[in-house]
Amino acid sequence: MKHKTLTAMLATCALYGMPVTAFADYPEQDIRVVVPWGAGGGTDAIVRKLTLLAEAEIGGTMYVENIDGGISATGVNQVMRAQPDGHTIVALTYDSIVTIPWQDMLPGYDMDNLKLIARVTSEPDSLVISSDAEYKTLDDVVAAAKAAPDTIRIAVQNIGGRVHLALLQLEQLTGAKFKTVSYPGGAGPQKEAILSGEAVGAVTSLGDFANLLEDNTVVGLAEFSSSPNPTYGDVPMAKDLGVDLQIGSFIVMAAPADTPDDVAARIEAAYKAAYDSAEFQEWVANVGVTPDWLGMGEVTAWSEQTQTELFGQMDALVEAGVLSK
Structure with a gap:
């Protein structure tokens, strides 16, 4: 009966052009949080930690589901087509916002389908x-990559993705030529490539490799940032080594576009409380990632500006014959 009543209310709103608003008892069911990458990477760990803390704030059960594939397109596309009722949300990364739209990889994949x-x-x-x-x-x-081009195997995640772009830019700025090896599926396969000896290094965030840095399996040679890493201050910034390269990822929480504003606000508030908690701030300080909050009032404009800037950079690399589209 409750389902029939809800359906009738939504139909009435649609008929008269009335906005569909949230109900006071949200959430009515478990909230599915899609991580569009494989388990074991930095994005997975951060989203799981934040979601665990947010669950205590939102008043319902939240669970993380990994849906790998298409450099995040598979999982994100599922959320774009999900019911806009606040019970399905997604963690977007650089490739979700930049690489897939720029390459026009998937019909119907449009950032306008997300809030x-x-x-x-x-x-x-x-x-x-x-x-x-x-x-x-x-x-x-x-120097070694210049002396013996295409011999030093460096692991990236997906050809045409963010870390591949970072490696291409490093090559362009230094004149080096590495052997690029792709390991789709996030940082987990990159780690395995180094542990097995298939690759000598990787381009990724330091946070993604926190455990291997801690046990000294790998060392950081340079970070492509504008300020020192709060966790790994011993890793030099590339710009201080004469290579002016700044690139990286981010995590953005999103929901289907037509999710009611008051439901989205509930989700935002839960994650903001989790973000501000001493537990998260202390935890993230140890994993090499910078907490960097932008709420609903700012994040869309920031995303659009980021797309514009990076699309321009990648178009220039295509024109120079460094990157193909």
């Missing part, structure tokens, strides 16, 4: 290298 709720982190990329490697500095590995 952005909040940006929660910024994550500069970096070059990490196996501790067993002979290269101890960025200059060392660049």
Whole structure:
């Protein structure tokens, strides 16, 4: 009966052009939080931590589901087509907002199909290298890649994705030529590539490789950031090494576009409380990621500006023959 009543109310709103508003008893069911990457990476860990804390604020059960594929397009597209009732949300990353729209990879994939709720982190990329490697500095590995092009195997996640773009820009700025090896599915497969010896290094965020940095399996040679990492201050910034490269990812929480504003506000408030909590701030300080909040009033404009700037950079790389579209 409740379902029939709800359906009738929604139909009436649609008929008379009335806005569909949230009900006081939201959430009415478990809230599914889609991470469009495989388990084990930095995005997965951060979203799980935040969601666990947000669950205590929102008054219902929240669970994370990993839906890997299409450099995040598979999972994000599911959320774009989900019921806009606040019970399905998604964690967007750089590739979700930049790479997929720029490459026009998936028909119907349009950022207008989402309501952005909040940006929660910024994550500069970096070059990490196996501790067993002979290269101890960025200059060392660049010199080796110049002397023997296409021999030093560096793991990226997806060809045409963010970390691939970072490696291409590093090559362009230094004259080095690495052997690029793609491991789709987030940072987990990159870690396995280094552990197995398939790759000597990787381009990724330091937070993604926190456990391997902590046990000294890898070392950070350079971070592509504008300010020192609060956790890994011993990793030099590329700009201080003569390479002016700044690029990285972020995490943005989003819901289907027609999610009622008051429901979106409830989700935003729950994640803001989780973000502000001492538990999250202390936890994130140890994983190499910068907490970086933008709420609903700012995050959409920031996303659009980011797209404009990065689309221009990638178009220039295409024109220069460095990147293909």
